Amino acid sequence: MINFSNVTMVYRSGCEALKNVDLEIARGEFAFVIGPSGSGKSTMIKLIMKEEEPTGGELFVNGQDVRDIHRYDIPYFRRKIGVVFQDFKLLKNKTAYQNVAFALRMTNTKPRQIRKMVPQLLSVVGLLGKSNEYPTEMSGGEQQRVALARAIAHNPDLLIADEPTGNLDPDTSLEIMNLIYKINQMGTTVLVATHDKTIVDAFRRRVIVLHEGRIVRDVPEGRYGV
Amino acid sequence: MREELSGMSRKGATGYEMHIIGEVITNLFKNRVLTLTSIFSIVVMLILVGVFGVFLLTLSYNSEYMDDMLEIRIFIDPEADDYRVSAVEEALLDDGRIEYIAYISKEQAFENVKELYPEEILEGLGSDFLPASFTVRLREDTDAGNFVAFAENLNDVYRVDYHSRSFDFASNLSNWVNIVAGSLSILLGLLSLFLVSNTIKLTMAGRSDEVIIMKFIGATESRIKMPFIMEGITIGFIGALIASLIMSYGYNRFFNWFGTEGSGEIFLSGLRLVPVKESVLMIYLVFFGISIVLGILASQMAIRRHLKV
Numbered sequence: 001m002i003n004f005s006n007v008t009m010v011y012r013s014g015c016e017a018l019k020n021v022d023l024e025i026a027r028g029e030f031a032f033v034i035g036p037s038g039s040g041k042s043t044m045i046k047l048i049m050k051e052e053e054p055t056g057g058e059l060f061v062n063g064q065d066v067r068d069i070h071r072y073d074i075p076y077f078r079r080k081i082g083v084v085f086q087d088f089k090l091l092k093n094k095t096a097y098q099n100v101a102f103a104l105r106m107t108n109t110k111p112r113q114i115r116k117m118v119p120q121l122l123s124v125v126g127l128l129g130k131s132n133e134y135p136t137e138m139s140g141g142e143q144q145r146v147a148l149a150r151a152i153a154h155n156p157d158l159l160i161a162d163e164p165t166g167n168l169d170p171d172t173s174l175e176i177m178n179l180i181y182k183i184n185q186m187g188t189t190v191l192v193a194t195h196d197k198t199i200v201d202a203f204r205r206r207v208i209v210l211h212e213g214r215i216v217r218d219v220p221e222g223r224y225g226v
Numbered sequence: 227m228r229e230e231l232s233g234m235s236r237k238g239a240t241g242y243e244m245h246i247i248g249e250v251i252t253n254l255f256k257n258r259v260l261t262l263t264s265i266f267s268i269v270v271m272l273i274l275v276g277v278f279g280v281f282l283l284t285l286s287y288n289s290e291y292m293d294d295m296l297e298i299r300i301f302i303d304p305e306a307d308d309y310r311v312s313a314v315e316e317a318l319l320d321d322g323r324i325e326y327i328a329y330i331s332k333e334q335a336f337e338n339v340k341e342l343y344p345e346e347i348l349e350g351l352g353s354d355f356l357p358a359s360f361t362v363r364l365r366e367d368t369d370a371g372n373f374v375a376f377a378e379n380l381n382d383v384y385r386v387d388y389h390s391r392s393f394d395f396a397s398n399l400s401n402w403v404n405i406v407a408g409s410l411s412i413l414l415g416l417l418s419l420f421l422v423s424n425t426i427k428l429t430m431a432g433r434s435d436e437v438i439i440m441k442f443i444g445a446t447e448s449r450i451k452m453p454f455i456m457e458g459i460t461i462g463f464i465g466a467l468i469a470s471l472i473m474s475y476g477y478n479r480f481f482n483w484f485g486t487e488g489s490g491e492i493f494l495s496g497l498r499l500v501p502v503k504e505s506v507l508m509i510y511l512v513f514f515g516i517s518i519v520l521g522i523l524a525s526q527m528a529i530r531r532h533l534k535v
Contacts, residue, residue, distance in 0.1 A: 106443055
Protein backbone atom coordinates (compact mmCIF):
# COMPACT_ATOMS: atom_id res chain seq x y z
CA MET A 1 0.00 0.00 0.00
CA ILE A 2 2.74 2.45 0.98
CA ASN A 3 6.34 1.94 0.03
CA PHE A 4 9.10 4.36 0.99
CA SER A 5 12.36 3.40 -0.67
CA ASN A 6 15.37 5.38 0.55
CA VAL A 7 13.25 8.51 0.66
CA THR A 8 14.85 11.81 1.55
CA MET A 9 13.06 15.11 1.89
CA VAL A 10 14.99 18.37 2.07
CA TYR A 11 12.98 21.57 2.11
CA ARG A 12 14.08 24.72 0.29
CA SER A 13 15.25 26.18 3.58
CA GLY A 14 17.78 23.35 3.78
CA CYS A 15 15.94 21.50 6.53
CA GLU A 16 16.37 17.75 6.10
CA ALA A 17 12.99 16.48 7.24
CA LEU A 18 13.39 12.83 6.19
CA LYS A 19 16.63 10.95 5.70
CA ASN A 20 16.92 7.68 3.80
CA VAL A 21 13.60 6.32 4.97
CA ASP A 22 12.73 2.76 4.02
CA LEU A 23 9.24 1.72 5.02
CA GLU A 24 6.58 -0.60 3.76
CA ILE A 25 2.99 -0.66 4.96
CA ALA A 26 0.87 -3.44 3.60
CA ARG A 27 -2.71 -3.17 2.42
CA GLY A 28 -5.14 -3.45 5.31
CA GLU A 29 -2.48 -2.81 7.91
CA PHE A 30 -2.84 -0.56 10.97
CA ALA A 31 0.25 1.37 12.02
CA PHE A 32 1.18 4.15 14.42
CA VAL A 33 3.86 6.69 13.50
CA ILE A 34 5.24 8.31 16.60
CA GLY A 35 8.01 10.75 17.36
CA PRO A 36 8.66 14.17 18.86
CA SER A 37 7.85 17.43 17.06
CA GLY A 38 10.17 17.89 14.12
CA SER A 39 10.83 14.17 13.75
CA GLY A 40 9.30 14.06 10.27
CA LYS A 41 5.78 12.73 10.89
CA SER A 42 4.04 15.63 9.15
CA THR A 43 6.48 15.48 6.25
CA MET A 44 5.77 11.80 5.83
CA ILE A 45 2.05 12.55 5.61
CA LYS A 46 2.62 15.39 3.15
CA LEU A 47 4.62 13.11 0.89
CA ILE A 48 1.94 10.42 0.97
CA MET A 49 -0.71 13.04 0.15
CA LYS A 50 1.42 14.42 -2.68
CA GLU A 51 1.55 17.81 -1.06
CA GLU A 52 5.31 17.63 -1.45
CA GLU A 53 7.60 15.49 -3.58
CA PRO A 54 10.57 13.63 -2.15
CA THR A 55 13.92 15.10 -3.06
CA GLY A 56 15.44 11.62 -3.17
CA GLY A 57 14.34 8.01 -3.33
CA GLU A 58 11.04 6.57 -4.44
CA LEU A 59 7.62 6.59 -2.88
CA PHE A 60 4.77 4.39 -4.04
CA VAL A 61 1.26 4.82 -2.73
CA ASN A 62 -1.35 2.31 -3.77
CA GLY A 63 0.99 1.06 -6.47
CA GLN A 64 1.59 4.53 -7.94
CA ASP A 65 4.89 6.38 -7.95
CA VAL A 66 3.88 9.74 -6.53
CA ARG A 67 6.36 11.50 -8.78
CA ASP A 68 4.47 10.24 -11.84
CA ILE A 69 1.15 11.65 -10.73
CA HIS A 70 0.28 14.54 -13.01
CA ARG A 71 -0.98 17.73 -11.45
CA TYR A 72 -4.47 17.23 -12.85
CA ASP A 73 -4.65 13.69 -11.46
CA ILE A 74 -3.78 14.69 -7.90
CA PRO A 75 -7.41 15.24 -6.84
CA TYR A 76 -8.36 11.75 -8.04
CA PHE A 77 -5.35 10.30 -6.26
CA ARG A 78 -6.37 12.06 -3.03
CA ARG A 79 -9.89 10.71 -3.21
CA LYS A 80 -8.46 7.30 -2.40
CA ILE A 81 -6.97 8.69 0.82
CA GLY A 82 -9.08 9.84 3.74
CA VAL A 83 -7.59 12.29 6.23
CA VAL A 84 -8.59 13.39 9.71
CA PHE A 85 -6.85 16.20 11.55
CA GLN A 86 -6.27 17.19 15.12
CA ASP A 87 -8.46 20.28 14.73
CA PHE A 88 -11.19 18.37 12.84
CA LYS A 89 -11.37 20.98 10.05
CA LEU A 90 -15.14 20.99 9.83
CA LEU A 91 -17.04 23.82 8.17
CA LYS A 92 -18.59 25.72 11.06
CA ASN A 93 -21.49 27.07 9.03
CA LYS A 94 -22.62 23.60 7.94
CA THR A 95 -24.36 20.86 9.88
CA ALA A 96 -22.92 17.38 10.34
CA TYR A 97 -24.97 16.20 7.38
CA GLN A 98 -23.84 19.10 5.22
CA ASN A 99 -20.18 18.65 6.14
CA VAL A 100 -20.22 15.04 4.96
CA ALA A 101 -22.37 15.90 1.93
CA PHE A 102 -19.90 18.64 1.02
CA ALA A 103 -17.15 16.09 0.50
CA LEU A 104 -19.38 14.09 -1.82
CA ARG A 105 -20.70 17.10 -3.68
CA MET A 106 -17.15 18.30 -4.41
CA THR A 107 -16.48 15.09 -6.25
CA ASN A 108 -19.47 14.97 -8.58
CA THR A 109 -21.55 12.50 -6.59
CA LYS A 110 -25.17 12.71 -7.69
CA PRO A 111 -27.57 14.37 -5.23
CA ARG A 112 -29.72 11.26 -4.96
CA GLN A 113 -26.70 9.19 -3.98
CA ILE A 114 -25.56 11.82 -1.51
CA ARG A 115 -28.94 11.65 0.21
CA LYS A 116 -28.51 7.89 0.51
CA MET A 117 -24.85 7.78 1.52
CA VAL A 118 -24.62 10.51 4.14
CA PRO A 119 -26.99 8.87 6.64
CA GLN A 120 -25.11 5.61 6.19
CA LEU A 121 -21.78 7.28 6.88
CA LEU A 122 -23.12 9.08 9.92
CA SER A 123 -24.50 5.75 11.13
CA VAL A 124 -21.09 4.12 10.85
CA VAL A 125 -19.66 6.74 13.20
CA GLY A 126 -22.71 6.66 15.46
CA LEU A 127 -23.95 10.19 14.76
CA LEU A 128 -27.12 9.72 12.77
CA GLY A 129 -29.10 11.47 15.50
CA LYS A 130 -26.92 14.58 15.25
CA SER A 131 -27.22 15.14 11.50
CA ASN A 132 -28.70 18.61 11.88
CA GLU A 133 -26.32 19.90 14.52
CA TYR A 134 -23.53 22.36 13.82
CA PRO A 135 -19.96 21.76 14.92
CA THR A 136 -20.27 24.42 17.60
CA GLU A 137 -23.12 22.42 19.12
CA MET A 138 -21.08 19.22 19.31
CA SER A 139 -18.38 17.93 21.60
CA GLY A 140 -14.83 17.39 20.34
CA GLY A 141 -15.41 13.68 20.03
CA GLU A 142 -18.56 14.18 18.00
CA GLN A 143 -16.82 16.61 15.71
CA GLN A 144 -14.04 14.13 15.11
CA ARG A 145 -16.64 11.48 14.30
CA VAL A 146 -18.12 13.78 11.67
CA ALA A 147 -14.61 14.31 10.32
CA LEU A 148 -14.17 10.55 10.15
CA ALA A 149 -17.45 10.12 8.32
CA ARG A 150 -16.26 12.71 5.82
CA ALA A 151 -12.87 11.03 5.50
CA ILE A 152 -14.39 7.67 4.59
CA ALA A 153 -17.04 9.16 2.29
CA HIS A 154 -15.00 8.21 -0.77
CA ASN A 155 -14.37 4.66 0.36
CA PRO A 156 -10.64 5.30 0.63
CA ASP A 157 -7.99 2.62 0.47
CA LEU A 158 -5.95 4.50 3.06
CA LEU A 159 -6.97 6.52 6.09
CA ILE A 160 -4.43 8.91 7.57
CA ALA A 161 -5.14 10.30 11.00
CA ASP A 162 -2.87 13.18 11.96
CA GLU A 163 -3.06 13.51 15.76
CA PRO A 164 -6.75 12.55 15.76
CA THR A 165 -6.99 12.59 19.54
CA GLY A 166 -4.85 15.65 20.14
CA ASN A 167 -7.80 17.79 21.29
CA LEU A 168 -9.75 15.08 23.08
CA ASP A 169 -9.94 13.69 26.59
CA PRO A 170 -8.69 10.13 27.22
CA ASP A 171 -12.11 8.44 27.16
CA THR A 172 -13.14 10.17 23.98
CA SER A 173 -9.75 9.46 22.47
CA LEU A 174 -10.30 5.77 23.01
CA GLU A 175 -13.75 5.95 21.42
CA ILE A 176 -12.33 7.62 18.35
CA MET A 177 -9.50 5.13 18.08
CA ASN A 178 -11.98 2.28 18.34
CA LEU A 179 -13.87 3.79 15.47
CA ILE A 180 -10.71 4.12 13.43
CA TYR A 181 -9.87 0.52 14.26
CA LYS A 182 -13.36 -0.50 13.11
CA ILE A 183 -12.71 1.24 9.79
CA ASN A 184 -9.45 -0.66 9.53
CA GLN A 185 -11.33 -3.90 10.12
CA MET A 186 -13.47 -3.07 7.09
CA GLY A 187 -10.34 -3.27 4.94
CA THR A 188 -8.94 0.25 4.95
CA THR A 189 -5.22 0.67 5.60
CA VAL A 190 -4.74 3.03 8.55
CA LEU A 191 -1.80 5.21 9.49
CA VAL A 192 -2.05 7.19 12.71
CA ALA A 193 0.49 9.89 13.54
CA THR A 194 0.33 10.59 17.25
CA HIS A 195 1.94 11.69 20.48
CA ASP A 196 -0.73 9.89 22.50
CA LYS A 197 1.06 7.28 24.57
CA THR A 198 -2.19 5.90 26.00
CA ILE A 199 -3.74 4.87 22.73
CA VAL A 200 -0.53 3.48 21.30
CA ASP A 201 -0.11 1.30 24.36
CA ALA A 202 -3.80 0.35 24.39
CA PHE A 203 -3.86 -0.92 20.85
CA ARG A 204 -0.52 -2.72 20.65
CA ARG A 205 -0.27 -2.37 16.89
CA ARG A 206 2.71 -1.75 14.63
CA VAL A 207 4.69 1.21 15.89
CA ILE A 208 7.07 3.14 13.66
CA VAL A 209 9.27 5.55 15.55
CA LEU A 210 10.75 8.58 13.84
CA HIS A 211 13.56 10.66 15.22
CA GLU A 212 15.24 13.55 13.36
CA GLY A 213 13.95 12.29 10.04
CA ARG A 214 14.99 8.67 10.42
CA ILE A 215 13.11 5.52 11.40
CA VAL A 216 14.78 4.40 14.61
CA ARG A 217 12.34 1.63 15.51
CA ASP A 218 9.68 -0.40 13.75
CA VAL A 219 7.98 -3.08 15.83
CA PRO A 220 4.89 -5.11 14.94
CA GLU A 221 3.11 -4.95 18.31
CA GLY A 222 4.81 -2.05 19.93
CA ARG A 223 4.27 0.29 22.80
CA TYR A 224 5.11 3.97 23.01
CA GLY A 225 8.22 3.92 25.17
CA VAL A 226 9.59 0.45 24.53
CA MET B 227 -21.72 0.11 1.72
CA ARG B 228 -18.39 -0.19 -0.05
CA GLU B 229 -20.09 -0.73 -3.41
CA GLU B 230 -22.54 2.09 -2.82
CA LEU B 231 -19.77 4.45 -1.82
CA SER B 232 -18.27 4.40 -5.28
CA GLY B 233 -20.69 6.95 -6.64
CA MET B 234 -18.07 9.34 -7.94
CA SER B 235 -17.46 10.28 -11.51
CA ARG B 236 -15.10 12.60 -13.24
CA LYS B 237 -17.86 14.32 -15.13
CA GLY B 238 -21.36 15.55 -14.47
CA ALA B 239 -23.03 18.46 -12.75
CA THR B 240 -24.57 17.89 -9.37
CA GLY B 241 -26.20 21.23 -8.69
CA TYR B 242 -22.91 22.45 -7.23
CA GLU B 243 -22.83 25.13 -9.88
CA MET B 244 -26.16 26.49 -8.70
CA HIS B 245 -24.91 26.31 -5.14
CA ILE B 246 -21.88 28.40 -6.11
CA ILE B 247 -24.07 31.28 -7.31
CA GLY B 248 -25.66 31.52 -3.86
CA GLU B 249 -22.23 31.40 -2.17
CA VAL B 250 -20.85 34.06 -4.53
CA ILE B 251 -23.66 36.48 -3.70
CA THR B 252 -23.24 35.80 0.03
CA ASN B 253 -19.49 36.43 -0.11
CA LEU B 254 -19.84 39.60 -2.15
CA PHE B 255 -22.34 40.88 0.37
CA LYS B 256 -20.00 40.02 3.25
CA ASN B 257 -17.27 42.22 1.74
CA ARG B 258 -19.77 44.74 0.46
CA VAL B 259 -17.65 47.85 0.86
CA LEU B 260 -14.86 46.50 -1.29
CA THR B 261 -17.36 44.94 -3.67
CA LEU B 262 -19.12 48.27 -4.19
CA THR B 263 -15.80 50.05 -4.67
CA SER B 264 -14.78 47.51 -7.31
CA ILE B 265 -18.10 47.84 -9.12
CA PHE B 266 -17.87 51.63 -8.99
CA SER B 267 -14.39 51.66 -10.52
CA ILE B 268 -15.58 49.40 -13.33
CA VAL B 269 -18.60 51.64 -13.99
CA VAL B 270 -16.41 54.76 -14.20
CA MET B 271 -13.92 53.07 -16.48
CA LEU B 272 -16.62 51.74 -18.79
CA ILE B 273 -18.43 55.07 -19.01
CA LEU B 274 -15.17 56.75 -19.97
CA VAL B 275 -14.55 54.09 -22.59
CA GLY B 276 -18.14 54.46 -23.74
CA VAL B 277 -18.12 58.25 -24.10
CA PHE B 278 -14.95 58.30 -26.13
CA GLY B 279 -15.99 55.19 -27.99
CA VAL B 280 -19.22 56.84 -29.09
CA PHE B 281 -17.27 59.90 -30.18
CA LEU B 282 -14.96 57.82 -32.35
CA LEU B 283 -17.89 55.80 -33.64
CA THR B 284 -19.61 59.02 -34.67
CA LEU B 285 -16.53 60.18 -36.53
CA SER B 286 -16.35 56.88 -38.31
CA TYR B 287 -20.08 56.98 -39.09
CA ASN B 288 -19.57 60.35 -40.71
CA SER B 289 -16.55 59.29 -42.74
CA GLU B 290 -18.35 60.10 -45.98
CA TYR B 291 -18.92 63.60 -44.66
CA MET B 292 -15.27 63.73 -43.64
CA ASP B 293 -14.25 62.66 -47.09
CA ASP B 294 -16.26 65.51 -48.52
CA MET B 295 -14.07 67.85 -46.51
CA LEU B 296 -11.15 66.82 -48.69
CA GLU B 297 -12.91 67.88 -51.85
CA ILE B 298 -12.13 71.26 -53.42
CA ARG B 299 -15.08 73.25 -54.71
CA ILE B 300 -14.26 75.72 -57.46
CA PHE B 301 -17.08 78.20 -58.07
CA ILE B 302 -17.40 79.78 -61.50
CA ASP B 303 -18.39 83.38 -62.08
CA PRO B 304 -22.20 83.32 -62.50
CA GLU B 305 -21.81 85.55 -65.62
CA ALA B 306 -19.62 83.03 -67.41
CA ASP B 307 -21.12 81.29 -70.40
CA ASP B 308 -20.64 77.64 -71.39
CA TYR B 309 -17.55 78.45 -73.44
CA ARG B 310 -15.81 80.16 -70.52
CA VAL B 311 -16.82 77.35 -68.18
CA SER B 312 -15.22 74.83 -70.58
CA ALA B 313 -12.07 76.91 -70.61
CA VAL B 314 -11.82 76.73 -66.85
CA GLU B 315 -12.35 72.96 -66.95
CA GLU B 316 -9.61 72.57 -69.56
CA ALA B 317 -7.19 74.61 -67.48
CA LEU B 318 -7.91 72.50 -64.44
CA LEU B 319 -7.44 69.24 -66.32
CA ASP B 320 -4.20 70.45 -67.86
CA ASP B 321 -2.79 70.88 -64.35
CA GLY B 322 -2.29 67.10 -63.99
CA ARG B 323 -2.78 66.88 -60.22
CA ILE B 324 -6.46 66.05 -60.41
CA GLU B 325 -7.74 62.56 -59.60
CA TYR B 326 -11.30 63.33 -60.60
CA ILE B 327 -13.39 66.34 -61.49
CA ALA B 328 -17.17 66.71 -61.51
CA TYR B 329 -19.15 69.60 -62.91
CA ILE B 330 -22.21 70.85 -61.02
CA SER B 331 -24.34 73.07 -63.21
CA LYS B 332 -26.46 75.95 -61.91
CA GLU B 333 -29.56 73.81 -62.33
CA GLN B 334 -28.04 70.89 -60.41
CA ALA B 335 -26.87 73.26 -57.68
CA PHE B 336 -30.39 74.62 -57.37
CA GLU B 337 -31.80 71.10 -57.05
CA ASN B 338 -29.27 70.36 -54.28
CA VAL B 339 -30.27 73.51 -52.40
CA LYS B 340 -33.97 72.65 -52.70
CA GLU B 341 -33.24 69.48 -50.68
CA LEU B 342 -31.75 71.48 -47.81
CA TYR B 343 -34.23 74.34 -47.41
CA PRO B 344 -38.01 74.57 -47.25
CA GLU B 345 -39.89 75.60 -50.42
CA GLU B 346 -41.14 78.91 -49.09
CA ILE B 347 -37.57 80.21 -48.65
CA LEU B 348 -36.74 79.53 -52.31
CA GLU B 349 -40.04 80.84 -53.70
CA GLY B 350 -39.51 83.16 -56.65
CA LEU B 351 -35.88 82.17 -57.08
CA GLY B 352 -34.52 80.44 -60.12
CA SER B 353 -31.28 78.55 -60.70
CA ASP B 354 -29.53 81.68 -61.97
CA PHE B 355 -28.68 82.98 -58.53
CA LEU B 356 -26.37 80.02 -57.94
CA PRO B 357 -22.98 79.61 -59.58
CA ALA B 358 -21.88 76.52 -61.41
CA SER B 359 -18.94 74.76 -59.83
CA PHE B 360 -16.41 72.02 -60.18
CA THR B 361 -15.78 69.46 -57.46
CA VAL B 362 -12.21 68.27 -57.58
CA ARG B 363 -10.22 65.57 -55.74
CA LEU B 364 -6.48 65.60 -56.03
CA ARG B 365 -4.18 62.61 -56.31
CA GLU B 366 -2.19 63.90 -53.37
CA ASP B 367 -3.96 65.89 -50.64
CA THR B 368 -0.66 67.49 -49.75
CA ASP B 369 -0.78 69.44 -53.03
CA ALA B 370 -4.03 71.03 -52.00
CA GLY B 371 -2.58 74.34 -50.82
CA ASN B 372 -0.74 74.99 -54.10
CA PHE B 373 -3.62 73.82 -56.19
CA VAL B 374 -6.08 76.09 -54.44
CA ALA B 375 -3.77 79.05 -55.11
CA PHE B 376 -3.54 78.02 -58.77
CA ALA B 377 -7.31 77.61 -59.13
CA GLU B 378 -8.02 80.99 -57.48
CA ASN B 379 -5.89 82.70 -60.15
CA LEU B 380 -7.82 81.25 -63.08
CA ASN B 381 -10.07 83.51 -65.10
CA ASP B 382 -13.76 83.22 -64.29
CA VAL B 383 -13.09 81.51 -60.96
CA TYR B 384 -14.55 83.66 -58.24
CA ARG B 385 -14.14 81.41 -55.19
CA VAL B 386 -12.40 78.22 -54.13
CA ASP B 387 -13.56 76.29 -51.02
CA TYR B 388 -11.33 73.74 -49.26
CA HIS B 389 -12.21 72.45 -45.77
CA SER B 390 -8.78 71.06 -45.01
CA ARG B 391 -8.64 72.87 -41.73
CA SER B 392 -11.89 71.26 -40.59
CA PHE B 393 -10.68 67.85 -41.67
CA ASP B 394 -7.28 68.29 -40.04
CA PHE B 395 -8.96 69.45 -36.89
CA ALA B 396 -11.24 66.44 -36.81
CA SER B 397 -8.37 64.13 -37.64
CA ASN B 398 -6.14 65.56 -34.90
CA LEU B 399 -8.98 65.55 -32.45
CA SER B 400 -9.59 61.90 -33.21
CA ASN B 401 -5.92 61.09 -32.58
CA TRP B 402 -5.89 62.99 -29.29
CA VAL B 403 -9.08 61.33 -28.19
CA ASN B 404 -7.51 57.94 -28.91
CA ILE B 405 -4.44 58.79 -26.85
CA VAL B 406 -6.20 60.41 -23.91
CA ALA B 407 -9.10 57.99 -23.77
CA GLY B 408 -6.81 55.04 -24.25
CA SER B 409 -4.45 56.11 -21.44
CA LEU B 410 -7.23 56.92 -19.00
CA SER B 411 -9.03 53.71 -19.80
CA ILE B 412 -5.89 51.66 -19.23
CA LEU B 413 -5.25 53.40 -15.90
CA LEU B 414 -8.80 52.91 -14.72
CA GLY B 415 -8.76 49.37 -16.03
CA LEU B 416 -5.67 48.59 -13.95
CA LEU B 417 -7.24 50.17 -10.91
CA SER B 418 -10.39 48.09 -11.41
CA LEU B 419 -8.27 44.98 -11.83
CA PHE B 420 -6.51 45.72 -8.55
CA LEU B 421 -9.73 46.41 -6.65
CA VAL B 422 -11.56 43.33 -7.94
CA SER B 423 -8.52 41.17 -7.25
CA ASN B 424 -8.40 42.45 -3.67
CA THR B 425 -12.08 41.74 -3.15
CA ILE B 426 -11.55 38.16 -4.22
CA LYS B 427 -8.42 37.85 -2.08
CA LEU B 428 -10.51 38.82 0.93
CA THR B 429 -13.03 36.11 0.13
CA MET B 430 -10.26 33.55 -0.23
CA ALA B 431 -8.86 34.51 3.15
CA GLY B 432 -12.27 33.99 4.72
CA ARG B 433 -12.61 30.59 3.09
CA SER B 434 -9.12 29.25 3.61
CA ASP B 435 -10.39 26.37 5.79
CA GLU B 436 -12.83 25.35 3.11
CA VAL B 437 -10.09 25.42 0.49
CA ILE B 438 -7.87 23.16 2.59
CA ILE B 439 -10.72 20.71 3.06
CA MET B 440 -11.51 20.75 -0.63
CA LYS B 441 -7.88 19.98 -1.41
CA PHE B 442 -7.78 16.98 0.89
CA ILE B 443 -11.08 15.49 -0.14
CA GLY B 444 -9.96 15.51 -3.76
CA ALA B 445 -11.83 18.42 -5.30
CA THR B 446 -10.36 19.32 -8.67
CA GLU B 447 -8.55 22.60 -9.19
CA SER B 448 -11.39 23.98 -11.26
CA ARG B 449 -13.89 23.12 -8.54
CA ILE B 450 -11.81 24.93 -5.96
CA LYS B 451 -11.17 27.95 -8.14
CA MET B 452 -14.63 28.23 -9.67
CA PRO B 453 -16.34 30.21 -6.88
CA PHE B 454 -13.60 32.83 -6.95
CA ILE B 455 -13.68 33.15 -10.72
CA MET B 456 -17.47 33.44 -10.58
CA GLU B 457 -17.05 36.24 -8.08
CA GLY B 458 -14.84 38.17 -10.45
CA ILE B 459 -17.29 37.65 -13.29
CA THR B 460 -20.23 38.71 -11.13
CA ILE B 461 -18.54 41.96 -10.11
CA GLY B 462 -17.71 42.65 -13.75
CA PHE B 463 -21.24 41.80 -14.86
CA ILE B 464 -22.88 44.13 -12.33
CA GLY B 465 -20.48 46.93 -13.25
CA ALA B 466 -21.23 46.44 -16.94
CA LEU B 467 -24.98 46.40 -16.35
CA ILE B 468 -24.94 49.68 -14.42
CA ALA B 469 -22.59 51.36 -16.89
CA SER B 470 -24.66 50.15 -19.87
CA LEU B 471 -27.88 51.50 -18.41
CA ILE B 472 -26.28 54.87 -17.66
CA MET B 473 -24.67 55.13 -21.10
CA SER B 474 -27.70 54.06 -23.07
CA TYR B 475 -29.98 56.42 -21.13
CA GLY B 476 -27.48 59.26 -21.55
CA TYR B 477 -26.99 58.65 -25.26
CA ASN B 478 -30.72 58.43 -25.83
CA ARG B 479 -31.19 61.81 -24.16
CA PHE B 480 -28.33 63.32 -26.14
CA PHE B 481 -29.68 61.91 -29.38
CA ASN B 482 -33.11 63.45 -28.74
CA TRP B 483 -31.56 66.79 -27.82
CA PHE B 484 -29.41 66.69 -30.95
CA GLY B 485 -32.45 66.05 -33.12
CA THR B 486 -34.17 69.16 -31.76
CA GLU B 487 -31.81 71.85 -30.50
CA GLY B 488 -28.41 70.38 -31.23
CA SER B 489 -28.52 70.33 -35.01
CA GLY B 490 -29.11 74.09 -35.05
CA GLU B 491 -25.58 74.63 -33.74
CA ILE B 492 -23.22 75.62 -36.53
CA PHE B 493 -20.44 73.25 -35.69
CA LEU B 494 -22.86 70.33 -35.53
CA SER B 495 -24.64 71.00 -38.80
CA GLY B 496 -24.15 68.24 -41.30
CA LEU B 497 -22.98 65.82 -38.63
CA ARG B 498 -25.05 62.70 -38.09
CA LEU B 499 -25.23 60.70 -34.89
CA VAL B 500 -25.14 56.92 -34.87
CA PRO B 501 -28.75 55.72 -34.39
CA VAL B 502 -29.63 54.83 -30.78
CA LYS B 503 -30.32 51.14 -31.42
CA GLU B 504 -26.96 50.62 -33.15
CA SER B 505 -25.08 52.53 -30.45
CA VAL B 506 -26.77 50.84 -27.53
CA LEU B 507 -26.12 47.37 -28.93
CA MET B 508 -22.45 48.25 -29.40
CA ILE B 509 -22.29 49.68 -25.88
CA TYR B 510 -23.76 46.56 -24.29
CA LEU B 511 -21.52 44.19 -26.25
CA VAL B 512 -18.31 46.10 -25.54
CA PHE B 513 -19.09 46.78 -21.88
CA PHE B 514 -20.01 43.21 -21.02
CA GLY B 515 -17.06 41.89 -23.00
CA ILE B 516 -14.53 44.14 -21.26
CA SER B 517 -15.90 43.69 -17.75
CA ILE B 518 -16.23 39.93 -17.87
CA VAL B 519 -12.68 39.58 -19.18
CA LEU B 520 -11.53 41.98 -16.46
CA GLY B 521 -13.38 39.95 -13.82
CA ILE B 522 -11.77 36.72 -14.96
CA LEU B 523 -8.29 38.30 -15.10
CA ALA B 524 -8.67 39.80 -11.62
CA SER B 525 -9.76 36.51 -10.11
CA GLN B 526 -6.93 34.63 -11.84
CA MET B 527 -4.49 37.18 -10.41
CA ALA B 528 -5.81 36.67 -6.90
CA ILE B 529 -5.84 32.89 -7.27
CA ARG B 530 -2.33 32.69 -8.69
CA ARG B 531 -0.88 34.78 -5.88
CA HIS B 532 -2.83 33.55 -2.89
CA LEU B 533 -4.34 30.14 -3.57
CA LYS B 534 -2.09 27.15 -3.50
CA VAL B 535 -4.06 24.18 -4.79
